[in-house]
Amino acid sequence: MAKTNPGNFFEDYRLGQRIDHAVPRTVSGGERALYHALYPARHALHSSDDFARACGLPASPIDDLAAFHVAFGKTVPDVSLNAVANLGYAEGRFRKPVFPGDTLRSTSEVIGLKQNSNGKSGVVYVRTEGLNQKGEVVLDYVRWVMVRKHDLNALAPETVIPDLAKVVPPDSLVIPEGLDFTRYDFTLAGEPHRMADYEVGEVIDHVDGVTVEEAEHMLATRLWQNTAKVHFDATNRADGKRLIYGGHVISLARALSFNGLANAQMIAGINAGAHANPCFAGDTVRAWTEVLDKAETSAPGVGAMRLRLVATKGGEVGALKGADGKYLADVLLDLDYWVLIPV
Template identity: 80%
Template sequence: MKTNAGRFFEDYRLGETIVHAVPRTVSGGERALYHALYPARHALYSSDEFARACGLPAAPVDDLVAFHLVFGKTVPDISLNAVANLGYAEGRWLKPVFPGDTLRSESTVIGLKENSNGKSGVVYVRTRGLNQQGEAVLDYVRWVMVRKRDEAAPAPEANVPALSKAVPAADLVVPEGLDFSRYDFTLAGEPHRWGDYDIGERIDHVDGVTIEESEHMLATRLWQNTAKVHFDATNRPDGKRLIYGGHVISMARALSFNGLANAQMIVALNAGAHANPCFAGDTVRAWSEVLDKAETSAPGVGALRLRLVAVKHGAEPFGLRDEAGKYQPGVLLDLDYWALVPR
């Protein structure tokens, strides 16, 4: 047998490290396609000159480009037979990624727990994205529900890792040289700085985008994400292709520009949940809540901890959970992250 059907739940072993195949050299095409797929307009990623004025050698690729590339490498080994990608934690962007960098990924299994139905289980992995020098550019934990090949296969001893609720502000990595002391608010598109945001403030990002089947398929191919639920319409009983959760993350992040244009760099992913499935034809809107604020040692740079919520059109304004604590049906994404903002 030369073909590979992918791993099933019983194929994982606690503590094993999986080196994922096919490194990817980043080009300017990544940026162009990303900005074609999403209404992404943050100035630091759009202009080399703006980035140089902020102390960087050039404009990096968007932080979520790096995330999607690193994530996509893991799919054949981690989530090819996934029922659903369930959540994220302890994510940190450690170095900016520039065109010309080559990224690869490796994951360590840090937790396993079979579901009570005996048909699937949850696999917890810590993934690192590495550049051509072997330097880590990204590190995060995610957990995935994966089908069993044989329902009669014995369950492993349950081991659920203890994960931090948030990356401490002191552990945020500010890119070397970043300096917002001469930040050009006019060119960035909004006047709002770190001090203008209050903890507890909520921002309606106003705009919406209807998800297209063709764009979703292009995105999954671009990131080489081969999960069957995104490609194969026969893989789900409803005959629908599930929209890749990262597509929703990037769409919501791009929509957040309206109100958070100066939240330039994502530096940590505290938590994330794909609350409900998204399908072609759904119109995505977004809102944010300021959860925390922190100073950094970099000149002119502050950090905001933000909750980014993507919802279907028609969802309750600023609605999140019902009285029982479950996500409301119109909520697609609940993402908790840190971003760097000019002070």
């Protein structure tokens, strides 16, 4: 009997199937140090215990996206080991901060299936929850991924595409317990801009760029225990290239957005996300943001701002799609998300 795991193929998934993912992970300060070494991440609340305590938290949590990557990485052996590409996200909520010492695990439910017209692959939709050692949900999200078929003669399942919300309602965002920005130190945070200083429709050029190195993206993917073959095995693609994990691009873009959005301290929700084009080593990632909406929250001094974060390979700031409605070739990421910011 074979003892190794070749991963699931498209025909292995069933609607309603629940998957408890293996290998829980206890996070430590090492996650923060490595995250900040891999990305130019500088948001003060995730860098300083003293700053976080002044904002009402017991200590500095690890970066929201670091927690996301840990939870995401747990799912890869069961969901996307044989993926062609991770396609998109929706209905993401960050429900509790993750602190050093917390142990994270993940569980997923298959909520949609659609075989592609070529009969060689299909799209699997899953809703994933990341839980801590107390069984509390720290984050949850929906993602869809294109997965290869192993048996090309396997019958196509009934097509079910979930009806997903286009936007997480701002009144459903979860504000971390105790979060209070009334004593917020703008000098230590690095910029003076509060929510009132931003206008809906405003586009912010984050100016800086980061050239992706092969070693860095592979180290990052290993850090999150992401085992997808397309990220490691150069023979897995016809062009002989390792596809960079889309989350690596998300983290690069989020870190670059510090320049202009230093006070967007925490991610509260993910409304939508698309990896528009593949990213490979040698590409230089740049970013710009469009302000989409603003909302009040119940927490003192805390507002919510909806942003569109776009990562590119150097295209024109503000340019996203062509006349045909398709993403421009230099657009890597289109991420619609909510952040928490001083009012």
